[in-house]
Amino acid sequence: MKxxxxxxxxxxxxxxxxxxxxKTAGKKIDVNSVRIESGLISGKTGGDGAVQIxxxxxxAAPPVEELRWKAPQPxxxxxxxxxxxxxxxxxxxxxxxxxxxxxxEFMAPLEPLSEDCLYLNxxxxxxxxAEKRPVMVWIHGGxxxxxxxxxxxxxxxxxAKKGVVFITINYRLGIFGFFAxxxxxxxxxxxxxxxxxxxxxxxxxxxxxxxxxxxxxxxGNVTIAGQSAGAFxxxxxxxxxxxxxxxxxxxxxxxxxxxxxxxxxxxxxxxxEAGVRFCEKMGISSITDLRSKPAQELQKxxxxxxxxxxxxxxxxxxxxxxxxxxxDVPLITGWNADDGFSFGSPPxxxxxxxxxxxxxxxxxxxxxxxxxxxxxxxxxxxxxLQSQLFFGWQNYFWALTQSSKGQSKSYxxxxxxxxxxxxxxGAFHSSEFGYALKTxxxxxxxxxxxxxxxxxxxxxxxVNFARNGDPNGEGLPEWPSFSQENRKxxxxxxEVKAVPLPYSxxxxxxxxxx
Numbered sequence: 001m002k003x004x005x006x007x008x009x010x011x012x013x014x015x016x017x018x019x020x021x022x023k024t025a026g027k028k029i030d031v032n033s034v035r036i037e038s039g040l041i042s043g044k045t046g047g048d049g050a051v052q053i054x055x056x057x058x059x060a061a062p063p064v065e066e067l068r069w070k071a072p073q074p075x076x077x078x079x080x081x082x083x084x085x086x087x088x089x090x091x092x093x094x095x096x097x098x099x100x101x102x103x104x105e106f107m108a109p110l111e112p113l114s115e116d117c118l119y120l121n122x123x124x125x126x127x128x129x130a131e132k133r134p135v136m137v138w139i140h141g142g143x144x145x146x147x148x149x150x151x152x153x154x155x156x157x158x159x160a161k162k163g164v165v166f167i168t169i170n171y172r173l174g175i176f177g178f179f180a181x182x183x184x185x186x187x188x189x190x191x192x193x194x195x196x197x198x199x200x201x202x203x204x205x206x207x208x209x210x211x212x213x214x215x216x217x218x219x220g221n222v223t224i225a226g227q228s229a230g231a232f233x234x235x236x237x238x239x240x241x242x243x244x245x246x247x248x249x250x251x252x253x254x255x256x257x258x259x260x261x262x263x264x265x266x267x268x269x270x271x272x273e274a275g276v277r278f279c280e281k282m283g284i285s286s287i288t289d290l291r292s293k294p295a296q297e298l299q300k301x302x303x304x305x306x307x308x309x310x311x312x313x314x315x316x317x318x319x320x321x322x323x324x325x326x327x328d329v330p331l332i333t334g335w336n337a338d339d340g341f342s343f344g345s346p347p348x349x350x351x352x353x354x355x356x357x358x359x360x361x362x363x364x365x366x367x368x369x370x371x372x373x374x375x376x377x378x379x380x381x382x383x384x385l386q387s388q389l390f391f392g393w394q395n396y397f398w399a400l401t402q403s404s405k406g407q408s409k410s411y412x413x414x415x416x417x418x419x420x421x422x423x424x425x426g427a428f429h430s431s432e433f434g435y436a437l438k439t440x441x442x443x444x445x446x447x448x449x450x451x452x453x454x455x456x457x458x459x460x461x462x463v464n465f466a467r468n469g470d471p472n473g474e475g476l477p478e479w480p481s482f483s484q485e486n487r488k489x490x491x492x493x494x495e496v497k498a499v500p501l502p503y504s505x506x507x508x509x510x511x512x513x514x
Contacts, residue, residue, distance in 0.1 A: 026130025029216060036211045039078040044085040051160045054122040056088030059207035062116035063172060068291050069184050069196060072118060072203040088119035090148035091173040092295050101425040105443045108148030115176060115295040120169040120204055121149055123156035126216020134466040135217040136164045139201060141228030144305045145174045158438035162463045165217035171200035175303040181275035183287045194271045194308035198236050205246035223249040223466040227433050231255030232264055236307055238327050239320040249469055252333040254429055256394035257307060258317050259514050264306040271308045278303045321405045328406040330469035333395040334413030338426030340387025346379045370506045393510045399482045409481040411471055414502050416493040417454060421445040436462050457496050
């Protein structure tokens with residue numbers, strides 16, 4: 001009898017061990033058939049076969065007709081295998097034509113553009129679903145009126161090779177993403193309106209939490225990252241209670257929505273009143289009529305776009321940090337040496353000084369020492385510095401606030417490397433992310449060895465941070481965490497090194513007079 005039991009138990013132990021081993025190994029990721037919550041999808045492989053790519057994966061139902069200006073709704077399931085191997089439609093916007101320093105590599109594809117735009121793209125080098133690679137979710141910029149997850153310089157193949165599951169997302173833009181109106185607020189369960197684009201981003205994060213394991217990603221290790229309006233979005237998600245638990249690290253490049261970010265941030269009442277004025281201009285009396293209008297007609301009509309401080313999707317930012325209610329996660333943030341946009345020709349010296357006295361009163365003398373206007377060249381440089389620090393202050397203050405109000409560390413950078421070639425706008429707004437995402441090969445500039453070395457280092461910092469919340473790693477210059485006591489930043493220039501905070505006095509002045 002004992003011998004019989006022994007013979008029966010051995011196969012059971014073997015089967016249990018095999019089952020355990022299969023669970024550890026996970027399911028092999030097959031580019032021709034990956035199961036997600038709503039069905040099966042197929043993708044394609046990258047150039048050398050190391051990365052599997054899935055493009056145009058729906059994360060929410062098309063926000064059209066009666067779903068226009070509604071919170072994103074679940075995707076309907078499908079039968080068979082859905083092909084996800086070509087770029088999806090980008091959010092409807094004005095024709096994304098290159099201008100100034102922003103060449104075609106920075107622009108959304110010219111077509112297709114559609115109101116049906118809630119799709120994401122995934123790059124993964126994982127072989128099985130059990131690898132639990134860190135996930136990086138890139139949120140595009142474009143002033144909340146333009147941009148796309150399929151901008152060429154956002155390609156995720158190289159980042160996937162470095163070990164992350166890389167994702168880009170689309171979200172509603174312009175009037176479709178950020179239109180507020182009293183009637184829309186009244187029909188909302190939360191009695192607010194306007195932040196549909198941010199709700200899209202939150203829905204994408206929910207989708208990732210439920211589905212990313214199928215692509216070898218770890219839903220418990222998600223980094224949100226973005227530049228310009230994407231950085232504003234990251235700031236919004238960091239303070240949003242609706243995004244709690246959906247991400248674990250944050251990267252914000254050249255942007256934030258602390259006070260002084262007012263050009264893209266509005267109060268709910270102000271946003272609703274702007275919506276009423278828009279309807280009056282259009283000769284429309286109800287939201288029902290507005291929903292019946294063709295998307296192109298609304299796009300051409302134009303409407304003010306920006307984030308809405310509504311107390312539900314996005315609460316007051318500074319107050320949220322002061323109360324310790326932010327999503328307390330490690331932070332990388334920073335800005336570029338030529339980040340600012342021109343404010344036009346500088347005023348005459350006497351007008352500039354008179355404006356300083358009017359604005360700063362008894363502190364005007366200190367202001368004029370920090371932003372001097374002794375001659376035309378000084379005035380020009382002061383104007384340029386003020387423009388740069390529109391972004392720089394946001395990222396400095398965010399890093400400082402997180403380090404003082406939160407438990408997680410912050411890391412601050414200053415990007416001053418000028419990309420070679422023309423047009424030469426210095427280390428301009430957006431010039432850093434091709435380096436950070438290791439996509440220089442897709443940018444038509446005469447790059448030299450240092451450009452590629454810098455890109456390798458920056459992308460390694462970003463991947464290290466996504467992996468464990470600390471950008472530092474073997475072979476990289478030490479990047480100290482930032483705080484009031486340790487005001488060091490990492491400088492990305494003709495070398496990579498830790499340096500004292502640039503423009504420290506100017507930044508402190510802005511902080512004390514904001």
